[in-house]
Amino acid sequence: MKKILYILTLSIATNLLAQKQILPRLEKINGKTNFIVNGKPFLMLSGELHNSSAGSAHYMRPIWKQLKNNNLNTVIAPVSWELIEPVEGKFDFTLVDSMIVGARKEKLKLVVLWFGTWKNAKSTYVPEWIKRNTAKYPLMESQGGRSLNTLSTFSENSLTADAKAFSALMNHIKKVDSKEQTVIMMQVQNEVGILGSPRDYSQTATKAFEGQVPQELMAYLAKNKSSLYPGLLKVWEANGSKMNGTWEEVFGKGEKYKGEDWKNNYSFYTEEIFMAWNLAKYIGKIAQKGKEQYALPMFANGWIKQPKSTNPGRYPSGGPLPQVLDIWRAAAPAIDLIAADIYAVEEFDWVCKEFSLSQNPLFIPETTPDLGGSARALYAFGKYHAIGYAPFGIDGNGLFNTADLKDVSLKKVYDCLKNISSEISKYRGTANLTGLYLGEGDTDTSVEMGDFAVYMSRFSSAGLFKKTGGRFGIAGEEDRSPAGLVVIKLNKDEFLVAGGVGGIQVTVSGSKTNTAFSDYISVDEITFEKGKMRSHSLNGDETALGGAIIKPGEVKIFKIKVYNY
Template sequence: MKITIPLLWSLFSLIYSCDQITNRTESTLPYLRKQGSATQLIVDGQPFLIRGGELGNSSFTSLEYMQPVWAKLNAMHLNTVLAPVFWELIEPAEGEFDFTLYDRLIKEARKHDLKLVLLWFGSWKNSMSSHAPAWVKKDQARFPRIKDDRGKSHEILTPFSENNLQADLKAFQALMKHIKAIDEEHHTIIMIQPENEIGMLPTARDYHLLANQKFREDVPAELIEYLRKNRKNLVPEFQEVWAKNGYRESGTWEEIFGKGLHTDEIFMAWYFAKYTNAIAAAGKASYPLPMYVNAALIRPGYQPGQYPSAGPLPHLMDIWKAAAPAIDFLAPDIYFKNIEYWCDLYTRQENPLFIPEHRFDNMAATKAAFVFGHYEAIGFSPFAIESTANPENEPLGKVYHLIAQMTPIITARQGQNKIDGVLFDKKNQATLLRFGDYEFTVRHSYTLGYEENAKNDEWETTGALIVQTGTDEFYLAGSGVVITFANVINPALNVGILKAEEGRFENSKWKVIRHLNGDQTHQGRHIRILHGDGFAIQRFELYNYE
């Protein structure tokens, strides 16, 4: 039976209804759940924070290559690995599927007590169609590629081809059916990423004949209806584009959005999203795991066509939401230093934050603490996680160890304004946080002047997360921060430190390692974890006095 787009919409509606019933009955199938303002990933009935790492693109293609990697991942306290599945490896001949390699790799992950997020390298991986099978690549007449504005083909399957869609869709649905067969009782695989860093290159849109025909047509009524219903809530970058042409509600792409590269990109985003949505919906019809799409971000000054255009980028969030309801959220791959900028953009419109790729550098550890705190992230995952030579001393592993201990108290308070995070360097040395009656002034520990590196022109990045567990009780986890306190409800009162402890959680119970006072709290004036002290957890209680 040929699976058409209308049929897929019907299937998705049925799946969505069933998924809501599943959530209400607390099925053990992984799913997403709202708690207050936060979105949680539920695995085996419990909120799950992904302490992740993504493998290099080719690592998860060999049992031999992976053999020494598993111990590294365990040493860094990961609980989840992001690993690609190549279309070319599971369907080397059309209609003939072989999952033997991945079955063995999945068993190894399970043996090492690791969950998996599988990345489907199907039609597109980093824009290109490099992981499509040979039988697809060699038959361009049947499986056409995009064309640039000079009519030159590139190794990117056009999203306007029904043959391309059906071939990818059938393979992905076969994969999801197989996952259900081998993993429904285990839940080793907790989430799926259909495709990888979708984007158009080297022009802003496809000039294939199929694409040109669609570009001349009116904007689909489905998109117009979304814009009409959400006019007041569109992301401002997109609303500005629509407003410039007078909020038109009928006409071609250029008539509604104007002529230019921005319209080319909007047009492509719609059809990339529709294609991906059809694949995700078909996959969910077989086994409805949570699914997201990731994006390669825009380099400063680049124009559409110079970067992988039309992917799930923040300025195109509305297009992707309108065209791809089977996708649960959009996720940024962050390789730039300005992580707050991108996280702020991706947490609009209640989009939960998951960072499937981050540069595996010396800032990854503190950024992990920051995003789990400030954005109440679903997870964090540096790329090429196996590349470390010394996993036991990897800073990321030390932060993951703290987060593993604190997961129960973090997840119990997500979405309730009881969690926050900080990230500091020389340019950004301090911030104010509010917890109930208290205002926290949190600063880089180098501002104290106690540490030798405070004299340097550049400061190491530091960060931490803070959890309020009672009216006056708090936990701090991280490194390189100092906190002072004020009562914002009654400024006449002084705030003192009643108790401060350094410790760890063992079987979810707090164990004190040191009772902190005297010099360690500046005689009761502040709470601190110096950068030179490494990563630690502290519990402290505050009180008020006249």
């Protein structure tokens, strides 16, 4: 009997260890964080559902196949607290199960969004028994004592209830999905913070704000001083790099910034740091409780500040943004990364750079579902080595940011990225992988890579030749739709380029340091049929303009080899 019990115990321990080893995880390769799923690097070619799309099984039933047909490999879908725990202590995971089964049937992976205490800086997805009992579950307050529809970070009752629900959700996912691993990552809350005020001005919050900065935070800042976010280091040093004191004594008195350099200066920064600490502490505890049940990677997403919303309170103050990333890391080590929701696409490069600081892996779980959004997927995976990308409203449901289901640009882009994903993963974290992008007003761009440079320019929508001034040119108007390109340097003289949407011409020639003349050894168009790669050699008329042509609406892959002469 003892021998049997020993064998069973050993077997259970071995299975648990094996499960722990093969769970999806974040892992550094070539100095860049990769997302490992089923033992291999995984690029999330994703789309996020509208907030209420997963609110019924019958609505989603035909949608799963549509998403698969559009070449997604991952769907980002919400689970709301109010629907899984409508009665306190009684959980209903019917919708969770239908979501997992629907995705699994189409061989799709799931990233689950937990709409718990907060969603978009409000508490609208909490159960009715929470909403109706503000005495037990208190709210934040703005200046003047106005209650906000946002649960307080200082409520142990709210934290305990949320952690209990999230733990139950993670335990259930483990039971029904640990073998298949359809669910690969969790988002804890959604675009958290406080709107309408730079901080919580409730009596409890004000007492904490006027109290001492926690030593836990100060110890983190001291230990990581050399790598702190520049703006955070600046205000700390400006106030004497104190190791103790109140929030204003350590970080200074928060004031509204009145200049034009909103990207590098911060209004009410001390209030934002204070809110970040308390939000991250709360969310970190929930994430940790969830990981104790099922240790999937977990992230928090940020509603970014923008040109017309530069003050905390105009965007959710304290949310997981680059200027308070260090605060989040100190307070919530169970959160593995912070993700960028990018709708202010004119600031796309700035946001990607900011969210890539301190080796934070770039993940874009929300962005615009349009031609530009499709083209920027190529750019994000190439230029910024993103681990995932997702236009919002991918199912076409909802009133705002609704995807045009007749637009097949994302389908083509994701098919292209799927076919070169192994090459992208191979070169992530190296200078051999980059990307180019042309917005609607742009005509050309380029990148130098060793002895050669890759150029991307506009191509005529007509695609016809005409003779002007004794020379051949391209007839018709240029197509100015957004276009993106992934560029991979395979060898010193060989490049893989993949992209399109708007019409473009891709050429490769000598870099600024390479004074020799150059030309093509080969230009091969790469296609895939049922996963099998095929190569078609081009020359003559097809490369007469200097390289590879990608017509408007197309997404293509080329391998280009060059030489000097």
